[in-house]
Amino acid sequence: MNSEDVGRPIQLDKTIHEQARLQIMTQLYVIEEADFLFLMRKTGLTWGNLSSHMSKLEEAGYIEVRKEFQEKKPHTILKITESGRNAFQEYRKMLDKVFERLQE
């Protein structure tokens, strides 16, 4: 760690630093895109919960939401954006710094 960094407060991205949103971001980070059902099953979130967290991530520009029709039924697909990917990587770096400081 840089000597300049010591003592400076570490800013964790609050949009990602929430259990449900972190789960969504982690899933979307490792796959290219997924629909609501897949994410509900993988994160254990309810439909309403997932929907509200999805809106927050979309507002932050971290995910892209695509709506399409599949056999006349609406189908929502979520995809992590480049900015979301960078934010997640940055979040991981910041977290590493937190633990580096703890070790010191």
Next chain:
Amino acid sequence: MYCKVLCTVITMTNETSLETVEQESVQELTQDGFIELNFGVLLLLFFNIIYKPSAPSIFEAWFNLALVIFCMFYIIFAFSFYRGFKKKYVYPRIGYAKLREVHSSKAILGTIVIFILSVTEEITLIYIISIDVVTMDWVYRWIPVFFGLTACTFSFLLKYRTGQNRYYLLGVLMTITGLTAALADFISTDMALTIYFDGWSIAILVLGVIKFLLFIRKYPITNTPEAADCEQ
């Protein structure tokens, strides 16, 4: 509460854990048996197109022509067919997810090494045929072993993507049975190849069908609220 969030954060952002999360997603998406069904069909086509034309008869010529046409259709339409099938039977059960392409240095290196080995194997084979050290019959006899070794690549890739060691078993078993077929002098080359390729194709196809049936039984169609809203 803080500890709980922290534990989740630690596990979910760790490099190894991210790999595990990805592997778990791949496991979920591969439990429908489609990989096995695809591999079984390809194996059946490979054997019947590559080997069978070596012994033509009027019936076999038509049979081979039909196979070549089927193979062309398969290559062109298989992707859309499987996608349509998955849309109807798989996605309403476990949801849809598109996997990322493999681009880890470990996987790329593994693929390059196996590719180089395969090319070396083929060049050596062509060379020893050209200097008349071996006959075509010998080559046919040993095809199962080469095929088994190639199947190891497939096993390696599946193990890497899913994290499940049981996929190594496929490559190992295909190589061992290939070696057995090559060394079994008491049966003809034709018979050895038929037993090996048709046997494996059928076994893998049956495995695929069983996996698909179990998958359908395990995961009933889930009615998502957005679909339910639409129906009302």
